[in-house]
Amino acid sequence: MSFEIDYSFVAFIAFATIALLGSLMVVFKKNAVSAAFSLILVLFSFAGIYAVLGAHFVAALQILIYTGAIMVLFVFVIMLLNDHHTENDLEKTGFLLKVVTSLSLVALGTILVKAVYSSADVHPTGTLNSDEIIRLGGSVQVISEALFKDNVFQFELLSFLILAAVIATITLAKRGTKSSKNGSET
Amino acid sequence: MTQTELMIMLVKCAVVLMGLLSVVPIMLIVERRGSALMQNRLGPNRIGPFGFLQFTADMLKFVFKEDLTPAHVNKFYYILAPWVTLVPAFMTFAVIPFASSLVIEGNSVHFQLANLDVGVLYCFAIGSLGVYGIIMAGWASNNKYSLLGSLRSSAQMISYELTLGLSILGLVMVFQSLKLSDITAGQGEVLFTLPLLNWTIPKWGIFIQPVGFILFLVSVFAETNRLPFDLPEGESELIAGYHLEYGSMKFALFMMAEFVNMTVASALIATLFFGGWQLLPFFGDLVHLLGGADWVRVLFEAASFLIKVAFFMWFFVWVRWTVPRFRFDQLMNLGWRVLFPLGLINIFVTGLVIYKGVH
Numbered sequence: 001m002s003f004e005i006d007y008s009f010v011a012f013i014a015f016a017t018i019a020l021l022g023s024l025m026v027v028f029k030k031n032a033v034s035a036a037f038s039l040i041l042v043l044f045s046f047a048g049i050y051a052v053l054g055a056h057f058v059a060a061l062q063i064l065i066y067t068g069a070i071m072v073l074f075v076f077v078i079m080l081l082n083d084h085h086t087e088n089d090l091e092k093t094g095f096l097l098k099v100v101t102s103l104s105l106v107a108l109g110t111i112l113v114k115a116v117y118s119s120a121d122v123h124p125t126g127t128l129n130s131d132e133i134i135r136l137g138g139s140v141q142v143i144s145e146a147l148f149k150d151n152v153f154q155f156e157l158l159s160f161l162i163l164a165a166v167i168a169t170i171t172l173a174k175r176g177t178k179s180s181k182n183g184s185e186t
Numbered sequence: 187m188t189q190t191e192l193m194i195m196l197v198k199c200a201v202v203l204m205g206l207l208s209v210v211p212i213m214l215i216v217e218r219r220g221s222a223l224m225q226n227r228l229g230p231n232r233i234g235p236f237g238f239l240q241f242t243a244d245m246l247k248f249v250f251k252e253d254l255t256p257a258h259v260n261k262f263y264y265i266l267a268p269w270v271t272l273v274p275a276f277m278t279f280a281v282i283p284f285a286s287s288l289v290i291e292g293n294s295v296h297f298q299l300a301n302l303d304v305g306v307l308y309c310f311a312i313g314s315l316g317v318y319g320i321i322m323a324g325w326a327s328n329n330k331y332s333l334l335g336s337l338r339s340s341a342q343m344i345s346y347e348l349t350l351g352l353s354i355l356g357l358v359m360v361f362q363s364l365k366l367s368d369i370t371a372g373q374g375e376v377l378f379t380l381p382l383l384n385w386t387i388p389k390w391g392i393f394i395q396p397v398g399f400i401l402f403l404v405s406v407f408a409e410t411n412r413l414p415f416d417l418p419e420g421e422s423e424l425i426a427g428y429h430l431e432y433g434s435m436k437f438a439l440f441m442m443a444e445f446v447n448m449t450v451a452s453a454l455i456a457t458l459f460f461g462g463w464q465l466l467p468f469f470g471d472l473v474h475l476l477g478g479a480d481w482v483r484v485l486f487e488a489a490s491f492l493i494k495v496a497f498f499m500w501f502f503v504w505v506r507w508t509v510p511r512f513r514f515d516q517l518m519n520l521g522w523r524v525l526f527p528l529g530l531i532n533i534f535v536t537g538l539v540i541y542k543g544v545h
Contacts, residue, residue, distance in 0.1 A: 033325055034260075034263070037263065037318075037322065040318060044315075047311075056302055056303050056304050056308075057303065057304050057307070059304075060304040060307040060308050060311045061307070061311075063311035063312065063314070063315065064307060064310055064311040064314060067311075067314070067315065068310075068311060068314030068315060068317075068347070069314070069344060069347065072314075072317060072318075072321070072340045072343060072344055073340075073344065075318075075321055075325075075340065076337065076340045076341065076344075079321075079325060079333065079336070079337060080337070138303040139303055139304070140303050140304060140364055
């Protein structure tokens with residue numbers, strides 16, 4: 001073959017570019033809803049990157065949970081709030097905030113540069129590469145075995161934590177409605 | 187990827203795309219004539235035999251109407267929104283198998299665009315993206331009715347996606363796979379034979395997961411925004427909801443998306459609960475009669491799949507013109523207080539049965 005295009009590399013570059021541009025739009029869009037739409041784009045292109053890496057299960061879950069469910073709630077809430085103070089007036093920010101922002105920008109920039117430099121010769125460690133995963137019966141099989149067989153105790157602990165959070169949320173929400181409606185039926 | 191494989195892939199893509207696109211004009215006429223049938227009217231019957239060419243008139247009308255953009259809208263998202271609903275609708279079909287495999291010149295051809303590990307999850311994941319088109323349309327239209335429509339749509343989608351996911355878990359537990367090809371192949375087995383008539387009941391999803399089927403059916407109606415769950419557009423209270431400000435081709439795109447979504451939903455129902463491309467009764471005998479060649483079998487498999495899909499497309503129309511629209515609180519009550527617990531119970535019972543060793 002005279003020319004062999006590395007499709008996954010092209011796809012990676014495309015998704016990475018979309019993700020970067022999208023993140024910039026999330027930060028710089030003045031309208032909250034547009035920013036949320038851009039965030040959807042970012043999360044979707046992350047899913048694309050996962051898929052390029054061969055982690056189809058993670059990609060599907062990324063779209064299903066983050067893009068498909070959480071962001072719908074985000075947009076829903078933003079629309080309900082109907083916020084009129086969406087204009088970010090940079091002129092009004094105080095001196096201290098400016099200093100803190102610049103410092104954190106410098107710190108983040110340093111981390112980014114370091115990450116880019118050190119990622120040149122990083123190879124995934126461990127026994128699970130994409131061929132191995134296919135041999136073991138696909139990513140769903142591998143992930144479910146890791147979750148429900150090898151690390152089942154930690155998994156159950158985590159689910160208890162989530163259950164506690166759910167109960168706490170419901171309790172908080174219930175108390176709110178009761179006080180506002182004078183203890184009437186929720 | 188060799189040249190032949192690439193060619194096969196392109197042909198498959200073209201066939202699926204053409205198939206999905208040709209659904210739109212067919213459904214246009216089926217829906218209009220179907221509604222007339224339900225309401226004891228005639229419906230459009232002037233153009234072509236029995237009015238079958240009505241869609242040409244409809245399409246011409248859409249194309250030649252002035253494509254105006256209202257001044258008060260957010261232009262970018264207003265134009266983007268119909269496409270955001272349409273594209274995921276097409277993408278979802280990629281994992282649905284429409285016939286088994288065939289060997290052509292040494293290449294085994296699977297009649298499925300992509301046999302993903304996570305087939306079912308992919309369907310739901312991409313399907314859940316379609317709602318953004320509706321949200322975007324409602325928000326960008328800058329109209330109170332549209333915004334209400336898109337708010338309703340997002341609440342509805344979130345609520346019914348849970349049930350949708352739960353409803354097929356039982357099926358996944360029985361067939362031990364998320365791949366749609368595995369699920370379809372598994373449904374070819376015999377569940378049991380009726381003793382007197384010597385009829386075999388296949389291991390179709392509906393026979394092993396009847397509750398799952400009902401949950402799936404109801405949630406799919408909610409996900410496709412079809413009556414009785416078409417509250418996002420509800421013309422009697424929200425005028426037209428999220429596509430109120432849309433006209434000409436942009437509106438036609440929304441309509442296309444609805445029909446394609448219906449097709450994908452019907453195909454999913456057929457694949458998950460009615461054996462997908464598994465032959466319909468008596469088709470096996472027909473294949474034997476015609477010599478039983480591989481390509482004959484594949485043709486009959488594709489025909490079986492098409493017939494099943496067509497039935498559920500008709501079922502969508504049938505329900506739309508039979509059942510009145512739900513009120514929004516009824517919709518939410520049904521979703522969260524009836525379907526969601528039922529889905530959980532269904533999973534629990536299925537797990538128990540599998541644990542006890544009954545298949």
